Structures are given as structure tokens and as C-alpha cells.
Amino acid sequence: MSDFVKEIEKPSRFVHSLARNVETIGAGQPQYKIRSRAPLRLGLAGGGTDVSPYSEDYGGAVLNLTIDRHAYTFIQPSDDWKIRFVASDLNINEAFPLDMEAIQDTRLPLHAAVYRRMVSEFGGGRPLAITVRTSVDAPAGSGLGSSSALVVALVEAFRALLELPLGPYEVAHLAFEIERIDLKLAGGKQDQYAASFGGINYLEFMAGDRVIVNPLRISRSVQNELETSLVTCFSGISRSSENIIDQQRQGMTEKKTSTLEGLHQLKSDAIEMKQALLRGNIMKMAEILERSWLAKKETASGVTTPEIERMMMAALDAGALAGKVSGAGGGGFIMFLVPPEKRVSVIRALNESGGHAEDLHLTTSGAESWICPMQNL
CATH class of the missing domain: 3.30.70.890 (GHMP kinase, C-terminal domain)
Structure with a gap:
């Protein structure tokens, strides 16, 4: 568990208001949706040096910028007390009983991994009856960091849902851990930090998971x-x-x-x-x-x-x-x-x-x- 995770109070006080939000479905009470988005990126130079063990042994450096394509996440209470994962761009719609083990059998591993991590670490382990819907403005395998941007958008939506005090560094690091450690997907670190911070950035990657984001002031x-x-x-x-x-x-x-x-x-x-x-x-x-x-x-x-x-x-x-x-x-x-x-x-x-x-x-x-x-x- 990361140090910043240990410092956050669990479960969040917002879990209780979320429960009230879920319980009012059908009772005529106001409901709300959480929306989030994270930008995709172009790498100008240095891509590959953010991948371990190079970044650990020599230190990596990447210059990238974000563009007007995004990954989106929409979260709302489900009306049937199920966990629902929907990828609109992939035409995948899944429903699971309100059980953390049930989501193991999914065609949307990124959705399930973020749900599992956020609920387990920040929601007291209590399954939430919500629909998590996503879409991305680029096909899978685009080379624009779309998968990582999607994970960042998912983490950011859950951050808002659970009212977590996470800044862009923490959101990026958590997204990195979910992809590279929890799911064991190959890759580096630049995509998560680009999506979390946005803009034109010079990124430095060092041993011990140290990352420095240097926003460039360009006229x-x-x-x-x-x-x-x-x-x-x-x-x-x-x-x-x-x-x-x-x-x-x-x-x-x-x-x-x-x-x-x-x-x-x-x-x-x-x-x-x-x-x-x-x-x-x-x-x-x-x-x-x-x-x-x-x-x-x-x-x-x-x-x-x-x-x-x-x-x-x-x-x-x-x-x-x-x-x-x-x-x-x-x-x-x-x-x-x-x-x-x-x-x-x-x-x-x-x-x-x-x-x-x-x-x-x-x-x-x-x-x-x-x-x-x-x-x-």
C-alpha cells in the first residue's frame, strides 16, 4: 500500500451519502451522476525511458503534450442493485451481483480493477451498486496512451464519488499501480501523469517510483x-x-x-x-x-x-x-x-x-x- 493511501481516512464519509443516494432510487428523491474525463497524449521525445528497469537504473525523461481527445467515465447508482460496467465505444455491457468476487469474470478488466481497488481501499470494502460507463476518443492500441487515460478517468471519477483528497500526483500514481502492479500490464509511467496533469510537460522518472512533472511555460x-x-x-x-x-x-x-x-x-x-x-x-x-x-x-x-x-x-x-x-x-x-x-x-x-x-x-x-x-x- 502506498504511503499516501495509508494517510487517507477509510471508509470515506461520502460512502454514507452515496448509500443514501442509492437508497432513494424510485423514491422521487434527487439523484446525481459523476462525470470525469482525462486527455490522451502525444509523446514528442523520450518515450520508453519511463519504463523500468531503465528509469530505475539511469533515470528517464519524456516530453509530451495532451491533445483534444479524451477518455470519459460516468458513474451513477444502478437501478437494479447490481454492479454494472459499460464500455460504450466497445459495445460491452456487463452486470454482476453485488459481490466483489463476482466482478472477476469480466471483459472489462480496467473497470473491474479500478472498482476493486477504490472500493477496497477507500470505501471500506463495501460493494457499491453503481453503473460505471466509459468511452474513449481513440481505438485501443492507438499509441496515444488511451488505456492509461481511461484508468486515470476511472480513478478520478471514483475520487469524486468518494470525496477523496487526492491530487494529480496521487491520481496518476494510483492509476499506475492499478495498471502495472494489480493487472501486471506492461508499460511505463508517462501516460498516467500526462493524463492526470494535462498540458505540455517535461517528465522525469527516477528510482523509487519518484516522478517529477515540470509543466513548460510556452508562449x-x-x-x-x-x-x-x-x-x-x-x-x-x-x-x-x-x-x-x-x-x-x-x-x-x-x-x-x-x-x-x-x-x-x-x-x-x-x-x-x-x-x-x-x-x-x-x-x-x-x-x-x-x-x-x-x-x-x-x-x-x-x-x-x-x-x-x-x-x-x-x-x-x-x-x-x-x-x-x-x-x-x-x-x-x-x-x-x-x-x-x-x-x-x-x-x-x-x-x-x-x-x-x-x-x-x-x-x-x-x-x-x-x-x-x-x-x-
């Missing part, structure tokens, strides 16, 4: 130029990052030269990319992005594919400055830096090559939640 004109220079393209391939991350971790553990040299370069690129961004030097950022993509391909096989390389060439031929796959690689979204004047041409070329390209908008807000009276909807 409005530089932000506008960066936003107008970014293009994303969905490759059409939803991939599991687990195999690639396992290869990288094996290379780290075995001190494989190509893996370590690639990761050292990615870390150095994150530091240099931060300086280029602070100066508003998009051309320098593109130079670093190209170098990072070459280094990333050295960390594991499967990072790139013939389809990805074909789309890369289509974008570069249309005027893009540089590109790389977002996330671990193997599919998902590809991001490009382009001259703003050529953005439309690059998007057209990518779409003609079989991708789904579009521009994007940056966001400054991280995970957030709010309460909505049910009778208003």
Missing part, C-alpha cells in the same frame, strides 16, 4: 505554431504494445547494446527537444524527432512495419519535416511535424496512402470531474 505564439505544425495519422493498425515493451525490457535487463544506446539517445533527445520547444524552434524539433525515430527503431523489433514506412514516405514526399510512431510502435497513430503551409497537402497524401490523417488541438487541462443531477438529463 501563446509558440503554442499556436506547434499546434499548426502537428499532424496525426491513424495507421489503421491497432496493436498491442506488450511484445515491444517486453523486448525493450529484456534488452535493458540484459544490457543489450543496441537497446541501451537507443534509450540513451531517446533520453538525450527529450532534453534537447525541451530546449528547442522553449525557444520555439520547430525546425530543430523536427531534426530531433527524426533522430528519435531512428533511435526508437533500435530498441526493439516490430517498432515499425512496411505500412508505417510507406505512410512515412508519403508524408515526407508531401512536405512533412519528420515523423515517428506515437507510443511503443508497431501501429496506432503516427505523428508528423510539418510546415503549416503544407499541412493540408500532407493530410491529403496520408489519406490517399490509406491512413486517416487530421490536424489536432492542444489541451491544457488534465483529469477533471464534475457532478450532474440526473433529473437534468
